[in-house]
Amino acid sequence: MPEQLFLVGNLGTMITYAALSAVVTVPLARSGQLRSNRLAVVTALIFLSSSVVHGLHAYISVVNLDQDAHAVPMIWVWILAWWNVVTCAIGLWYWAVRRRYRVQVRGGAIFVDPRGEQRLAEADAREQQARAMLEAVVEHTDDAIIGVSLGGAVNAWNPGAERLFGWAADEIIGRPITVLADPEGLDQQMDIAQRLARGERGIHYESRRYAKDGTPVEASFSVAPVRDAAGEISGAAIVVRDVTAAKAAAEQQRAVEERTHQAQRMEALGKLAGGVAHDFNNILAIIVNYTDFATEQAAGNDALRGDLEHVRNAADRAINLTRQLLTFTRGDTxxxxxxxxxxxxxxxxxxxxxxxxxxxxxxxxxxxxxxxxxxxxxxxxxxxxxxxxxxxxxxxxxxxxxxxxxxxxxxxxxxxxxxxxxxxxxxxxxxxxxxxxxxxxxxxxxxxxxxxxxxxxxxxxxxxxxxxxxxxxxxxxxxxxxxxxxxxxxxxxxxIVTAPGRSGPAASRQEPPDGAGRTVLVVEDEAVLARVVTRILVNGGYHVLTATGGEEALTLFRLHGCDALLTDVIMPEMSGRRVAEVIHESRPGLPVLYMSGYSNGLLGTTHVLDGDIAFIEKPFTAVDLLLKMGSSFPQGTNVESTTVS
Structure with a gap:
C-alpha cells in the first residue's frame, strides 16, 4: 500500500512541477524575456528539476515494486509517500489560485505577464484621468452640482453651488435641500422625489429657487438617481444651471419682436393715414374755398354769412384733425x-x-x-x-x-x-x-x-x-x-417768446401780389378742385390754363406755353414731378409750385419730392395759394407775360 501511494504522489508532483515550469516558460518565450528575466528563468528551472527528481522517484518505485528488497525502511517510505501527496496537493492549489488572476501572481510575484500588467496600468491611468477630469469639472463649472440623500439632506455641494446660492459647503451640508425652495417649490421637490422612487432615470425641469439672501434664482434642473453597490437608490445627483440671464434675454427678444411688430403696424397706419389725408384734404380744399366764395357773395345777408362761418369753422377743425393724424404717424413736417x-x-x-x-x-x-x-x-x-x-x-x-x-x-x-x-x-x-x-x-x-x-x-x-x-x-x-x-x-x-415774430397768422394778413396777367398752367386730376384753383388764380390776376392730367398739360404747354406751373404731385399715369421735368427740358428756369394732400414731410421721406422745392399743402385758402404763387417768381421778374401764342 505505501509503495502505491509513493508512486502516485511522485507522478502527481512530477506533472504539477512540469506544468508550473511550462506556465512560467511559455510567457517568457512569447515576450522575449528568456534572457532578460533571470528570476523567472531560475524559477522555471527549479520547477523543472523538481519534476525530473519526482519522475526518477516514480521510475525507481516501479522498477523495485516486485522486488523483495527493502533498501529503505518502511517508515521512510510512508513519510515520502505522504510528502509527495501533500506536495501534489499544494501544486494543484497553486494552479487553481493562479487561474483566478489575469496575471500569474499579484503583489510580490516572481513573474508578471508584462502585457497584462500594461493593460492594467493603462486601465488604472484612464480611470485616474477620468476621475481627475470629473473632479475638475465639478470644482470649476459654473453649474451647481448637489448631492442629496434619500432623506433630502444635502451631502455634496460644489463651488458652483456656493456661487449660485450663496451657501458655503460647510454651512449647508447636512441641511435639508428644502431651504432653497418656497412652498410651491417644496411641492415640486416632493413630486420629483416620488418620480425618482418610481424608477425614472433622468428628470429635467425649470423652476425658481432662492439664494441665501433671498434673491430669486431662475434655474434649470437635471436630476438623476444615485445607486449603491447593491443597485438600490441611495440619493440623487442634481445639476442646477442659472437661466436667469437667458430668460431675461428671451423676454427682451420677445419685447423687441413685439416692438418691431408695433412699429410695423404704426408704419402701415401712417401710410394709410397719409393716403386718407390726401383724399380728405382734396375734399376739404373744395369745401373751404367754395365756402369762402359763398361768403364773399353773401355780403349783406348776415344769417347766410353766419351759417357759412359755421361751415368754415367745421372745415378748419377737420383740417386740424387731419394734421394731428399726420403728426401722430410722423407723416407731417x-x-x-x-x-x-x-x-x-x-x-x-x-x-x-x-x-x-x-x-x-x-x-x-x-x-x-x-x-x-x-x-x-x-x-x-x-x-x-x-x-x-x-x-x-x-x-x-x-x-x-x-x-x-x-x-x-x-x-x-x-x-x-x-x-x-x-x-x-x-x-x-x-x-x-x-x-x-x-x-x-x-x-x-x-x-x-x-x-x-x-x-x-x-x-x-x-x-x-x-x-x-x-x-x-x-x-x-x-x-x-x-x-x-x-x-x-x-x-x-x-x-417763452418775449417778442413774437411774424408767423403763420401774421403772414396770412399780407396782401398777395397781383398776378399781372402771368399765365399759370394748373395740373389737377380732381376736376372740382381744379375749378377752385382756377377761380382763385383768375381772381388774383393770373391767366390760367387747366389740365386734368400730365399728357394734357404737356399738350397745352407746347401750344401756349406758360409763366409758371402749378401741379398736383400724385396723379395717375404721370406724376407732377415728371410733368415738370419734361417742361424743364425746354424751359429750365420755369417756376414750379407743387400742391398735394400729402404733407411735404411724407413726400420728402418717400423721395417723391426734394426738400427744397416750392410746395403748398392742401387744403389751402385763396390767400395762401396767391401768396405762395407770388413767391414762386424770382424777385425782379418782368411781369410781362412770357407765354407763346
Missing part, C-alpha cells in the same frame, strides 16, 4: 410758429368737451397774461390731448381733469426735470387729474417708447414718448408728480 397758450388751451378744451365723457369734470385755467411759445400748433395740441386722454383713462369711475397755462421761474436746480433746464422764466402747461396715480417705478419709465401699463390691445406705449419728443424738440422739459390713489400732474415747460 413740423411747422413751428408763435402760438398763444391760452388759445391752444381753448381749442383743446373744445375738442375734449365733446369727447372726454360726462363722468369727467373738465376745468381750464388760462393764464392771466398772454403767453406765447414758438412751436408747431398741431403738435402742441397733440401733447395736451395725449395727456388728457391718459388722465381720462386713469379715472374710469370719474374725476376731475384740470388744464392750466401760466409762467414759471426756474432756478436750474429743479429735480426730476426731463431733460434738465437752465435757469429762467418759462411758459408752463399743467395737466392734472384725480385718478389712480402711479408708483415711482412706473413714473420713471413712462416716457420709454412702447412702455405701457394698459392691458394688451388698449395702448401702444407711444403716447407719452411722443409727448416727450415733441416737448424736447421745442426746447422744453417735463416734470411728473404722482401718488397712488391721489392723482397725477404733468408739467410742461417751454421757452
Amino acid at each position: 413740423i411747422q413751428p410758429q408763435d402760438v398763444d397758450l391760452n388759445a391752444a388751451l381753448a381749442e383743446v378744451q373744445a375738442m375734449l368737451g365733446r369727447t372726454i365723457g360726462e363722468h369727467i369734470n373738465l376745468i381750464t385755467v388760462p393764464s392771466a397774461e398772454p403767453i406765447t411759445v414758438h412751436a408747431d400748433p398741431g403738435q402742441l395740441q397733440q401733447v395736451l390731448l395725449n395727456l388728457a386722454i391718459n388722465a381720462r383713462d386713469a379715472m374710469p369711475d370719474g374725476g376731475t381733469l384740470v388744464l392750466e397755462a401760466n409762467a414759471a421761474a426756474l432756478d436750474g436746480e429743479e429735480l426730476d426735470m426731463q431733460p434738465p433746464l437752465a435757469a429762467g422764466t418759462y411758459a408752463r402747461m399743467l395737466v392734472s387729474d384725480t385718478g389712480e396715480g402711479m408708483s415711482a417705478e412706473t413714473a420713471a419709465r413712462i416716457f420709454e417708447p412702447f412702455y405701457t401699463t394698459k392691458p394688451r390691445g388698449k395702448g401702444t406705449g407711444l403716447g407719452l414718448s411722443t409727448v416727450y419728443g415733441i416737448v424736447t424738440e421745442a426746447g422744453g422739459s417735463l416734470n411728473v408728480y404722482s401718488e397712488l390713489g391721489v392723482g397725477t400732474t404733468f408739467r410742461i415747460y417751454l421757452p
Whole structure:
C-alpha cells in the first residue's frame, strides 16, 4: 500500500512541477524575456528539476515494486509517500489560485505577464484621468452640482453651488435641500422625489429657487438617481444651471419682436393715414374755398354769412384733425410758429368737451397774461390731448381733469426735470387729474417708447414718448408728480417768446401780389378742385390754363406755353414731378409750385419730392395759394407775360 501511494504522489508532483515550469516558460518565450528575466528563468528551472527528481522517484518505485528488497525502511517510505501527496496537493492549489488572476501572481510575484500588467496600468491611468477630469469639472463649472440623500439632506455641494446660492459647503451640508425652495417649490421637490422612487432615470425641469439672501434664482434642473453597490437608490445627483440671464434675454427678444411688430403696424397706419389725408384734404380744399366764395357773395345777408362761418369753422377743425393724424404717424413736417397758450388751451378744451365723457369734470385755467411759445400748433395740441386722454383713462369711475397755462421761474436746480433746464422764466402747461396715480417705478419709465401699463390691445406705449419728443424738440422739459390713489400732474415747460415774430397768422394778413396777367398752367386730376384753383388764380390776376392730367398739360404747354406751373404731385399715369421735368427740358428756369394732400414731410421721406422745392399743402385758402404763387417768381421778374401764342 505505501509503495502505491509513493508512486502516485511522485507522478502527481512530477506533472504539477512540469506544468508550473511550462506556465512560467511559455510567457517568457512569447515576450522575449528568456534572457532578460533571470528570476523567472531560475524559477522555471527549479520547477523543472523538481519534476525530473519526482519522475526518477516514480521510475525507481516501479522498477523495485516486485522486488523483495527493502533498501529503505518502511517508515521512510510512508513519510515520502505522504510528502509527495501533500506536495501534489499544494501544486494543484497553486494552479487553481493562479487561474483566478489575469496575471500569474499579484503583489510580490516572481513573474508578471508584462502585457497584462500594461493593460492594467493603462486601465488604472484612464480611470485616474477620468476621475481627475470629473473632479475638475465639478470644482470649476459654473453649474451647481448637489448631492442629496434619500432623506433630502444635502451631502455634496460644489463651488458652483456656493456661487449660485450663496451657501458655503460647510454651512449647508447636512441641511435639508428644502431651504432653497418656497412652498410651491417644496411641492415640486416632493413630486420629483416620488418620480425618482418610481424608477425614472433622468428628470429635467425649470423652476425658481432662492439664494441665501433671498434673491430669486431662475434655474434649470437635471436630476438623476444615485445607486449603491447593491443597485438600490441611495440619493440623487442634481445639476442646477442659472437661466436667469437667458430668460431675461428671451423676454427682451420677445419685447423687441413685439416692438418691431408695433412699429410695423404704426408704419402701415401712417401710410394709410397719409393716403386718407390726401383724399380728405382734396375734399376739404373744395369745401373751404367754395365756402369762402359763398361768403364773399353773401355780403349783406348776415344769417347766410353766419351759417357759412359755421361751415368754415367745421372745415378748419377737420383740417386740424387731419394734421394731428399726420403728426401722430410722423407723416407731417413740423411747422413751428408763435402760438398763444391760452388759445391752444381753448381749442383743446373744445375738442375734449365733446369727447372726454360726462363722468369727467373738465376745468381750464388760462393764464392771466398772454403767453406765447414758438412751436408747431398741431403738435402742441397733440401733447395736451395725449395727456388728457391718459388722465381720462386713469379715472374710469370719474374725476376731475384740470388744464392750466401760466409762467414759471426756474432756478436750474429743479429735480426730476426731463431733460434738465437752465435757469429762467418759462411758459408752463399743467395737466392734472384725480385718478389712480402711479408708483415711482412706473413714473420713471413712462416716457420709454412702447412702455405701457394698459392691458394688451388698449395702448401702444407711444403716447407719452411722443409727448416727450415733441416737448424736447421745442426746447422744453417735463416734470411728473404722482401718488397712488391721489392723482397725477404733468408739467410742461417751454421757452417763452418775449417778442413774437411774424408767423403763420401774421403772414396770412399780407396782401398777395397781383398776378399781372402771368399765365399759370394748373395740373389737377380732381376736376372740382381744379375749378377752385382756377377761380382763385383768375381772381388774383393770373391767366390760367387747366389740365386734368400730365399728357394734357404737356399738350397745352407746347401750344401756349406758360409763366409758371402749378401741379398736383400724385396723379395717375404721370406724376407732377415728371410733368415738370419734361417742361424743364425746354424751359429750365420755369417756376414750379407743387400742391398735394400729402404733407411735404411724407413726400420728402418717400423721395417723391426734394426738400427744397416750392410746395403748398392742401387744403389751402385763396390767400395762401396767391401768396405762395407770388413767391414762386424770382424777385425782379418782368411781369410781362412770357407765354407763346
